[in-house]
Amino acid sequence: MWILLAVSALQVTVTLGVIPSFETPVVNVTVIEGATAVLPCSVHNLGKHQVAWTDQWATTLAYMDTRIIDDDRYSVDRPYGNSWNLHIKGVKYGDQGIYTCQMNTQPVKVQTAILNVVVPPRIVxxxxxxxxxxxxxxxxxxxxxxxxxxxxxxxxxxxxxxxxxxxxxxxxxxxxxxxxxxxxxxxxxxxxxxxxxxxxxxxxxxxxxxxxxxxxxxxxxPEIRLPTKRIGQVLGKETILDCEVTAYPQAVSIWHYKGRELSKTKKYQVEVYEHDDHAIVLSLRIKHLSKEDYGSYTCVASNSMGQTRAKMELYEHIVVTRPPPTTTTIVIRKTTLVHKPSSIKNKSQSNRKRPKVKLQDEDVIDPYARLQQYRPDNPVKKTDNTITLAGSSKSKGTNSAVSSKHFVNCQFVFSFVLSLGFVMFVS
Known part of the structure; x- marks a missing residue:
């Protein structure tokens, strides 16, 4: 091949003195494995010279626009008049290396194209x-x-x-x-x-x-978690007992009561719910609670790694009813005594007919004597026209009428009213 290029070069006339050249001396091309690699080669003033492509082992791949190698992956593409691009389809990692685009000049001119092939990651x-x-x-x-x-x-x-x-x-x-x-x-x-x-x-x-x-x-x-260890419910109602079981492999979970396994009946209803990764909720519904239903229930879970259990107490909840509050009304009657004694105007008025009372030393006939029983610490003092209640003293006055202004003072009347009201309230 190079002999042919040399002979052709001798026949080239250089009357015009124009020398052919490449645009770039070295080109780097990186291609992902499996893609198509394009190695560019652009020549100025080629004239009657010829172009050829070789690989790193000096194997001729193409001459002008004709493929020489017996590999249909190689071809020469000429998008422009001065372009002699080498195409390699389905690039393999072994295709990487140095490729040259040569002209049969004296000396031979070469453009180098370095092909880099990268391989995407794979997991074997x-x-x-x-x-x-x-x-x-x-x-x-x-x-x-x-x-x-x-x-x-x-x-x-x-x-x-x-x-x-x-x-x-x-x-x-x-x-x-x-x-x-x-x-x-x-x-x-x-x-x-x-x-x-x-x-x-x-x-x-x-x-x-x-x-x-x-x-x-x-x-x-398995592990068991109970929302509560004790739960109460009223007699005759229904209740639900929940047991959360976490295990892998998933555990076989059941409810026990008084040594027997509980299954789905008219009395009991057993259901399983998925709660989370490797976790389930085993729910036991008990209907129409009776006295015999109160007691200790056991949740049992087991798998190939072991077994565990937990107890929950069901007790009777008694609702305590309180009587309504009562209201007591206390009525206090207030009695006011009003005493209006008449004053002594003259002797004729004082001599009106009235029962004559003979006072003795031992007798107490005046109402103030009864008051004296409640006021022993305040005896009535004797004056000229008053009846004294102290001992054997007698009245010296000719008139038995008693003047109110000398007989009752404000303090005594106030004490009398309070004492009388107290006696009536107590009785």
Whole structure:
């Protein structure tokens, strides 16, 4: 081939003195594996010279616009008159290297095109997701073997089961983004909270990145949580007993009462509800409560890892009714005594007919003598025209009438009214 180019070069006339040339001496082309590589070659003033493409092993691929190599992936494209671009379809990683575009000048002129082939990351091994079983307290290793050019990095993530999206876990060494780059992730002392879906993502800057999911299932014995340990209900009503069971694999859960298993009957209704990951609620409905229904009920849960139970007490709730409050009304009658004694105007008025009373030393006939029984500390004093109640003294006055202004003072009347009212209230 080069002999032909040399002979052709001798026949070229350079009367005009124009020398052919390339636009750029070196071109770098980077292509993703599987795509089509375009190696450019633009020549100015080619004249009667010829162009040929060779690879790094000096193999002639094309002459002018004709493919020479027996590989239909190669072709020469001429979008413009001075362009002699080499196309390689379905590029493989082995195609990368140095390619040259040459002209049969003296000396031979060459344009170099460097082909770089990058390979997207891939994870080798099992295709699709897989499940890794581990018992609580043990260690587990998750592996993602990857390939790619340039070598990819592997980042591990843990998917969150909450609707709010990924968040850090408080119970497991691994977080939502573990931040560990490498093909292997090892979790020590696994707890039930480490279970879930882990994802390894391989990335080397070449799109698309590759990912694989691995589910970690942690086996642990059942746990029971009761909303309350004691519940009360009125006789004749119905009640519901709830028992929340968390376990993996899922536990077999039943209610026991007085040594027998409770199943669905007219009296009892047993239902199971999904509560959360690996958690269920075992609900027992008891209808028409009687005296025999009160007592201790046991929730029992068991799986391949163990068994546990918890008790709930059902007691009779007695509603205490209180009598309505009573109102007592106390009526106090107030009696007012009004005494209006007449004053002595003259002797004729004082000598009106009235019962004559002979006062003796031992006799007490005046009403004030009775008052003296309630007022022993305040005896009535003797005056000229008053009847004294002290001892054997007698009246010296000629008139037995008693003047009110000398007989009653304000203090004595007030004391009398209070004393009389007290006696009436007590009686």
């Amino acid at each position: 091994g099992t295709v699709g997701s897989k499940v890794v079983m581990v018992k609580e307290g043990q260690s587990v290793s998750l592996v993602c073997n990857v390939t790619g050019i340039p070598p990819p990095t592997v980042t591990w993530y843990k998917q969150s089961s909450t609707r709010d999206g990924p968040k850090e876990s408080e119970f497991c060494p691994a977080t939502s983004r573990i931040g560990f780059s490498g093909e292997m992730l090892k979790i020590h002392n696994v707890t039930r909270y480490c279970g879930g879906v882990y994802e390894c993502v391989a990335d080397n800057g070449v799109k698309p990145s590759f990912k694989r999911q691995i589910k970690v299932a942690v086996e642990f014995p």
